[in-house]
Amino acid sequence: MVSLPNWYFDESKMAGVDFEDPAQAESFDLKQPSSTPEKEQALVSRLGIKSGQIVIDLGAGTGTFAIQASLTGASIHAVDISQAMLTYARNKAHKAGATNIQFHRSGFLTYKHCDHLADLVVTKAALHILPDFWKMVAFLRIASMLKPSGRFFLRDVIFSFPPAEHEAALQAWIELAAKPEGQGWTKQDYEMHIREEHSTFAWIIEGMLKQAGFQIVEMNHVSPVLAEYLCEKLW
Structure with missing residues (x-):
């Protein structure tokens, strides 16, 4: 991990579910049916x-998306704050023959991208670990990792x-x-998410994305509690 100011948010102290627990990593795929x-x-x-x-x-997380993306021949940087999740993901990648993935133990606020600028950054079911101020910082950092029009x-x-x-x-x-x-995420899991994690309103997210220099090209409010955004870097 890089050295940060004392006022910086510590992503390693994860809110909600403790994904440093190997048992949580091993059970994640069963709990996440949207990530087959x-x-x-x-x-x-x-x-x-x-x-x-x-x-x-x-x-x-457990690397399912990264593995499928790597099988196209793209170069993938799989970033997660949890060593247990990365270990599980590496084992899955090895079994799948996905060799063009680099794994990084880091987070939204600490990952240092040392490759060429990226064509695409993806994050799914992870940003809610950050309070809103730090979501904005994360969006600025993501924009800096992308090539123009990425x-x-x-x-x-x-x-x-x-x-x-x-x-x-x-x-x-x-x-x-x-x-x-x-059989999946329980009532107690959802209650903990609402109480301890940092999901926020769409109008806040959309304003942050625009402030970070993104144009929203596709927006899908899948349900009142789930949304997708595909954005393009403007500058």
């Missing part, structure tokens, strides 16, 4: 990832319901999404 090889391959195709490109996956894809828990309706909207989300123990 088939679904990640569909996203790779949708984003047009191809051989010769440089792609940064921030919050790479693209940034963001998918996360992002709220598009009216703020005054937050209690009903969040309770409905928990009741709809929660699974029994051992």
Whole structure:
């Protein structure tokens, strides 16, 4: 890790789920049905990832997306703050024959990109570890890693319901999404996410993206609690 000022946010002290726990890393794929090889391959195709490109996956987790992207021949930088997740991802990549992935133990605020500027940065279900001020810092850092007209894809828990309706909207989300123990994220997991992590409103995220120099070219509010943005760097 790089040396940072004492006032800097410490990403290693993860809010919510402790992904330094190897058991959490091993169970992650079962809890995250949106991150199967088939679904990640569909996203790779949708984003047009191809051989010769440089792609940064921030919050790479167990590496499913990074592996599928690497199989196109692109050069992938898989970045995660959790050593347990990186170890699990490396083992998966080895089994899949994905050899063009570099793994980095780092985060949104600490990753130092030493390769050529990237064609694409992707982050999925990870940005919510940061409070809003630090999300803005992360967006500025992401922009600095991209070549001119490079693209940034963001998918996360992002709220598009009216703020005054937050209690009903969040309770409905928990009741709809929660699974029994051992079958996915539980009611307690969702309650912890809301209480301890830092998901925020779409209008805040969209303003930050524009302030960081991105043009939003595709926006999809998948549900009142989930959003996707495909952005292009303007300068």
